Amino acid sequence: MDEPRQDEPMSGAPEGEPTAAPEGEPQAATEGDAASAPAEEATQPPDEVEVARTGGGLRLLAAVVTAPWLVGYGVTGAWAVMRGARAAVDGLSSVDVGYSRLVTPPGVIFVGVLLLAGFAVLLAAAMLVLYDSRRRGAWAAVCVGAAVLTAGSVWAAVSGGLHPGLWLLFFGGLLYAAALSLVELLLVTRVARRGTIVGP
Numbered sequence: 001m002d003e004p005r006q007d008e009p010m011s012g013a014p015e016g017e018p019t020a021a022p023e024g025e026p027q028a029a030t031e032g033d034a035a036s037a038p039a040e041e042a043t044q045p046p047d048e049v050e051v052a053r054t055g056g057g058l059r060l061l062a063a064v065v066t067a068p069w070l071v072g073y074g075v076t077g078a079w080a081v082m083r084g085a086r087a088a089v090d091g092l093s094s095v096d097v098g099y100s101r102l103v104t105p106p107g108v109i110f111v112g113v114l115l116l117a118g119f120a121v122l123l124a125a126a127m128l129v130l131y132d133s134r135r136r137g138a139w140a141a142v143c144v145g146a147a148v149l150t151a152g153s154v155w156a157a158v159s160g161g162l163h164p165g166l167w168l169l170f171f172g173g174l175l176y177a178a179a180l181s182l183v184e185l186l187l188v189t190r191v192a193r194r195g196t197i198v199g200p
Helices: 025-043 056-064 067-090 105-130 136-158 164-194
Strands: none
Touching: 056 105, 067 105, 067 164, 105 136, 105 164, 136 164
């Protein structure tokens, strides 16, 4: 009896035909891919919810607007505090602050502190808008501080007979800071409620 040749297949399967994979493996791989696809899609933020931040030029302009009041509040506030403190040390009962008005040293110090507080509020608003801050707590604090100082300046202007034009010239920075912080606070709150993802 002739022995079978070495190059002939023993199984009887035609040469070159690939061996079939075990049943169940392709289906398992397909099901795994289908299960992982929704998870990958869920992690990708939708394009329609992305909101572009304010342009750098507009932020710079909004911050520069506060510069005149920043200088005025800072210089005048520091001068008033030092003038009132010096008068208190010298034992004076009143200080001439101009416009033929005599004010007690504690009153001068108090006005200086308020002006320095206005300087701090304006500086905070300028820095927040310059860096496009999205912190609601910071904007809320600036808004409350600016609103309180603005209300105080209105009361002082009414009680002192200050002309509305002069009030706007002297204390318009506080009104601007209050309006700016309120608008930014509303925008940040709306973005947070919608779950909007802000781009870099």
